Amino acid sequence: MEHKFFxxxxxxxxxxKFVPIHNPYVGMYVCGPxxxxxxxxxxxxxxxxxxxxxxxLQHLGYxxxxxxxxxxxxxxxxxxxxxxxxxxxKARLESKEPMEVVQYYLNRYxxxxxxxxxxxxxxxxxxxxxxxxxxxxIKKILKSGYAYESEGSVYFDVEKYSKRYNYGELSGRNxxxxxxxxxxxxxxxxxxxxxxxxxxxxxxxxxIMRWPSPWSDGFPGWxxxxxxxxxxxxxxxxxxxxxxxDLIFPHHECEIxxxxxxxxxxxxxxxxxxxxxxxxxxxxxxxxxxxxxxDEFFTGKHDLLKQAYSPMTIRFFILQAQYRxxxxxxxxxxxxxxxxxxxxxxxxxxxxxxxxxxxxTIDVKGLRKSCEDAMSDDLNSPIxxxxxxxxxxxxxxxxxxxxxxxxxxxxxxxxxxxxxxEDILGLYDESAIGNNSSTxxxxxxxxxxxxxxxxxxxxxxxxxxxxxxxxxxxxxxTINDTKDGFxxxx
RNA sequence: GGUUCCUUGGCCGAGUGGCUAGGCAACGGUCUGCAAAACCGCAUACAGCAGUUCGAAUCUGCUAGGAACCUCCA
Numbered sequence: 001m002e003h004k005f006f007x008x009x010x011x012x013x014x015x016x017k018f019v020p021i022h023n024p025y026v027g028m029y030v031c032g033p034x035x036x037x038x039x040x041x042x043x044x045x046x047x048x049x050x051x052x053x054x055x056x057l058q059h060l061g062y063x064x065x066x067x068x069x070x071x072x073x074x075x076x077x078x079x080x081x082x083x084x085x086x087x088x089x090k091a092r093l094e095s096k097e098p099m100e101v102v103q104y105y106l107n108r109y110x111x112x113x114x115x116x117x118x119x120x121x122x123x124x125x126x127x128x129x130x131x132x133x134x135x136x137x138i139k140k141i142l143k144s145g146y147a148y149e150s151e152g153s154v155y156f157d158v159e160k161y162s163k164r165y166n167y168g169e170l171s172g173r174n175x176x177x178x179x180x181x182x183x184x185x186x187x188x189x190x191x192x193x194x195x196x197x198x199x200x201x202x203x204x205x206x207x208i209m210r211w212p213s214p215w216s217d218g219f220p221g222w223x224x225x226x227x228x229x230x231x232x233x234x235x236x237x238x239x240x241x242x243x244x245x246d247l248i249f250p251h252h253e254c255e256i257x258x259x260x261x262x263x264x265x266x267x268x269x270x271x272x273x274x275x276x277x278x279x280x281x282x283x284x285x286x287x288x289x290x291x292x293x294x295d296e297f298f299t300g301k302h303d304l305l306k307q308a309y310s311p312m313t314i315r316f317f318i319l320q321a322q323y324r325x326x327x328x329x330x331x332x333x334x335x336x337x338x339x340x341x342x343x344x345x346x347x348x349x350x351x352x353x354x355x356x357x358x359x360x361t362i363d364v365k366g367l368r369k370s371c372e373d374a375m376s377d378d379l380n381s382p383i384x385x386x387x388x389x390x391x392x393x394x395x396x397x398x399x400x401x402x403x404x405x406x407x408x409x410x411x412x413x414x415x416x417x418x419x420x421x422e423d424i425l426g427l428y429d430e431s432a433i434g435n436n437s438s439t440x441x442x443x444x445x446x447x448x449x450x451x452x453x454x455x456x457x458x459x460x461x462x463x464x465x466x467x468x469x470x471x472x473x474x475x476x477x478t479i480n481d482t483k484d485g486f487x488x489x490x
Numbered sequence: 491g492g493u494u495c496c497u498u499g500g501c502c503g504a505g506u507g508g509c510u511a512g513g514c515a516a517c518g519g520u521c522u523g524c525a526a527a528a529c530c531g532c533a534u535a536c537a538g539c540a541g542u543u544c545g546a547a548u549c550u551g552c553u554a555g556g557a558a559c560c561u562c563c564a
Contacts, residue, residue, distance in 0.1 A: 032564090039564090042564045172493065172494060173492095222562080244563080244564035245564085247563080248558095249559055276557085277564085285564085288563090321503060321504090326496080328502075330501075333503090335501095340514065343513085344513095383505090383511080387511095387512085389512055389513065390511095399528075402528095465524095466524075469525080478526080480526055
């Protein structure tokens with residue numbers, strides 16, 4: 001299998017040709033959500049970006065194992081010394097078991113992801129389910145000498161590590177500066193340096209999420225789960241690791257350090273990072289309090305939203321930007337996406353009612369390759385969409401009788417549209433009506449009404465024809481007359 | 491303060507040296523009983539200044555504005 005698929009590697013800061021380690025198998029790991037709150041628009045971005053990657057890799061013929069973790073141990077809220085993890089805190093506030101909180105938000109996350117047509121990953125490991133593995137991982141780092149125990153906690157020794165390896169290579173941070181600016185630590189701290197990070201944290205008495213370990217009853221550090229679970233399920237070396245750009249430092253930098261310290265080599269070939277979604281030019285984030293949850297988008301219930309936006313509108317909106325660009329949220333932009341997507345899906349539907357002719361006056365041949373080239377250029381979904389829109393014009397021209405299409409070209413166009421719209425971009429027709437026997441009957445009934453209207457039109461009985469159209473419109477249907485008939489949708 | 495990055499027409503958003511992005515909106519027109527849909531036409535955009543070049547939105551420098559990371563964050 002040989003493909004020219006280029007992806008931007010954060011580690012080298014350039015686009016590189018994708019070559020899997022164990023062709024045709026591909027391992028990809030993506031940082032998933034910390035489940036202590038509802039998912040917001042920002043969470044949709046990596047989910048959709050890496051869903052696009054997952055789908056495209058499969059289209060290219062790779063056998064992909066996609067691992068997306070669930071962080072349910074909770075990252076530390078503030079400085080480690082006064083640490084209380086987010087899930088424990090939320091649990092206390094809501095008087096619930098931590099795992100009850102986790103389950104609640106995880107269910108809601110899954111529901112939102114399903115609505116966005118994000119395929120479930122192959123494995124969705126929980127950090128809390130891999131405490132033993134994480135402890136073993138810490139032991140390896142201790143054994144290699146890059147960690148130290150202090151007051152029941154274990155910390156990673158960044159300075160020592162940086163003498164042999166390159167701490168900061170992913171984020172472009174200068175280790176000397178990092179160490180320089182963090183040199184002053186009061187003697188009370190357990191950490192030798194503040195640049196050091198926790199691998200194991202001793203739990204305070206009030207800390208309810210805790211597990212036994214050789215060092216103390218406590219919990220694993222924030223970065224460890226990804227190193228541990230990534231290598232557990234994908235091997236000591238795997239192809240792709242993804243996540244949001246805000247995770248580059250310190251999260252992914254620490255991951256590289258941990259894995260390298262434990263195993264003696266790096267584990268990840270290609271690091272991919274999606275950019276942020278902004279709101280008024282500023283990052284949408286939990287800590288900034290300027291986020292809009294996915295449910296709020298779906299229902300339109302938020303002060304900043306002028307209307308509800310369907311899951312597919314959100315998905316299309318995100319796919320209209322390349323994943324490494326920021327996307328600025330605004331009602332105008334979302335409305336433009338909604339309209340545009342409707343036009344695209346309308347044309348896709350129309351494809352099934354086109355009549356083929358002997359010859360084509362439109363050009364269909366280049367489309368498949370153009371779309372593939374765009375996808376292969378670091379997942380350039382906006383270019384794919386622009387190519388599809390070019391074909392929308394052709395489809396409409398045929399529909400209007402201003403152009404013709406051969407049956408061969410029509411089949412090709414249908415095939416390419418299905419492939420890119422449904423299989424790769426993961427868009428589905430939200431206004432499509434199912435195909436079971438009851439909807440068949442319902443469709444026939446609507447068709448019958450509109451046939452009667454056509455008859456009335458022929459007789460210039462505008463009162464009857466307008467009545468039928470108006471009543472149906474009032475019930476939520478959209479009726480469009482065509483050259484020699486009608487189209488309807490709901 | 492340090493590191494990195496961004497600034498494209500009314501809005502969103504591709505493009506990284508010469509050749510059309512695309513979508514939405516607006517405007518004009520065609521079609522139509524009306525409406526809708528569709529189609530056609532339409533913006534000589536690239537933050538500012540200077541430089542490199544036969545030629546720059548695209549390279550270099552400076553200026554202005556903005557962002558991300560440096561602390562949990564997708």
